[in-house]
Amino acid sequence: KAGVTQTPRYLIKTRGQQVTLSCSPISGHRSVSWYQQTPGQGLQFLFEYFSETQRNKGNFPGRFSGRQFSNSRSEMNVSTLELGDSALYLCASSPRTSGGGELFFGEGSRLTVL
């Protein structure tokens, strides 16, 4: 089985722009979660989608949004980029329809905001 695939792997944006990141989960996985990883804050939960519905949301401003499609693929969007949004954005998928905790991570999309 192919692993979780994230695109693009690297991108550079300037302040004020917006960005869209894509995640393809492992085939059959219906839950997709997003995490932001920075040296200072570590891994922080952004949101989680299951069956095209946002199930949980972390403590991030409304500039961070996401969605999930019927094929379980997910996108996250960050609008009005700030320097502090520079981070590695990790997507993770899970096979479970309930419970959870075992996440399969992608390699991440590294965003640099100049």
Place this chain on the structure above:
Amino acid sequence: AQRVTQPEKLLSVFKGAPVELKCNYSYSGSPELFWYVQYSRQRLQLLLRHISRESIKGFTADLNKGETSFHLKKPFAQEEDSAMYYCALRGANSGGSNYKLTFGKGTLLTVNP
């Protein structure tokens, strides 16, 4: 609120020595605890979870609810154990739909030859 604390950013041991990576948590309900590992140039992956009570790659971890700890242990460290280790918590009172994990900030383990 959920919180996971890994007090050591860096831990260095010699090959064959015992290793213990500390993890303390704060959660009002009954949590599920996990250890994730990230080897150099690899993606983050699950190492073990407390529910399974299993030993993976020689590592074990016991959930101590009294001390709110979930320390990761291995009696004889190997060079290939060098990696970043993250402790993570999931609240278990969410009706089965919660996939949110709260991660500690990680401990970088280096096993020297």
